[in-house]
Amino acid sequence: MQIQAWQKLFFSFNLLAYFYTMNKEIRAIISSLENILNGHPWYGRAVYEILEEIDTDKQFIRPNGNHSLLDLLYHMVTWAEFTQKRIEKEPITDMEAFNALDWRSIDPDQHDWQSGFIALKKAHDTIIELLHVKDDAFLDEKVDYRNYNFRFLLNGLIQHNIYHLGQVAYLGKLI
DSSP states (O other), X not given: OOXXXXXXXXXXXXXXXXXXXXXXHHHHHHHHHHHHHHSOOTTSSOHHHHHHTXXXXXXXXXXXXXXXXXXXXXXXXXHHHHHHHHHTTOOOSOXXXXXXXXXXXXXXXXXXXXXXXXXXXXXXXXXXXXXXTOOGGGGGSBOTTSSSBXXXXXXXXXXXXXXXXXXXXXHHHHO
């Protein structure tokens, strides 16, 4: 029995439609991430737009001994990379070392604004790429090393980026 071209097309369309409905929430998360990173978010300017405008001469300044612009950027990098590695199911062999990266010590010989910005973009690009092949059931999976699921982690990453972007924008104007 030979399958007709219209039958192949019908099967392909149904398969595509099935997958399309199976990742509706994932697509919404991807859209939100892309919008806050490089789009036109409701709250104002996008993450990358604001980070690109930071005066790098100010990146190490710590007003009143608090976090510098570079501290905030690398903190955002840490959580983007954590999210990426959790999606990839990459094991953490030294949780204490990972936790130390959360608010890492910034070494001017190793850390700079451009490198941090590139790392942040790379992690988010990879997250979005990985999510494109996931279905919504993935969001209910428990995140390794945490007591929550991927829905909570991914929505938290979006909120985290917005929160710290506000700090970066304010600090960038303050100093």
